[in-house]
Amino acid sequence: MITTKDSDPSSKIIIQITDTHLLADPDAEFVQINPERSFHAVIADILEQHTHIDAIIHTGDLAQVARPETYQRYLDYMTKLNIPFFHIPGNHDDIRYFPFHTPDPKPTVVDLDQWQIVMLNSAVQGKVHGWIQSEQLEYLDQWLNDNRDKHVILACHHHPFAMRSKWIDQHILKNTHDLTHILEKYQHIKAVLFGHVHQESLNQWNHIDFLSTPSTFAQFKPQSENFAFDEVAPGYRYLHLKSDGQFETKVKRLKGFFQKINKEISGY
Ligand SMILES: [Fe+2]
DSSP, X not given: OOBOOXXXXXXXXXXXXXXXXXXXXXXXXXXXXXXXXXXXHHHHHHHHHBSOOSEEEEOSOOBSSOOHHHHHHHHHHHHTTTSOEEEOOOTTSOTTTSXXXXXXXXXXXXXXXXXXXXXXXXXXXXXXXXXXXXXXXXXXXXXXXXXXXXXXXXXOSSOSSOOSOHHHHTTSBTTHHHHHHHHTTOSOEEEEEEOSSOSOEEEEETTEEEEEOOOSSOEEOTTOSSOOEEOOOOEEEEEEEOTTSOEEEEEEEOSSOOOOOOTTOOOO
């Protein structure tokens, strides 16, 4: 799966990574997995499979141990790739240390000419569930109205729709209705990307694809009533954003990357 832009030179190649859950000590393990090693293996695969990447989007939970050194190491590693990269916090992140944190509620907008990616912060300090502040939603509404000639992708950390997994659905984005109330007014939103659920999924609503992506770390068992790990490989999502407003997307998992998870862990 080597992707190129040969047939559509103004198209864009985007990679979504999510839920790296990095520790303060890069050699340490959590549930018998080294998140650093798993993250680096994912990035190595991305670089091997893609000859050109316009941006890497991280949809949150950069850190499992949210300390300045964890984030600094992430930033140092990503900067060396020489690929534009962007991130939003997840419930495990601490916005006191989160890279480039600003009290300004304005979402980050990734400008890719005809395509734009709006990154919304859905993390609530001290909570596992998600909520998008009204100031961000007001900004989003105005921005969508002002940019009707663009193709738009939104990104946030939390899942807007239920995953039919009782434990994880307690930790859903709790004001999805406020978001969809805005989205239903517009025709130029193509997809919403998120992490948090550590599994691949596709939900379609109002002609918009809602897409979740595997973690670069450990995976959660789909449709499980109680917390449960899934023994499938870490991965990432690529998106080929075409100049006609269509897009193709696929999840890629690492081949032959065996992880023995400590299943005794029973909480999140
Ligand atoms: Fe996570």
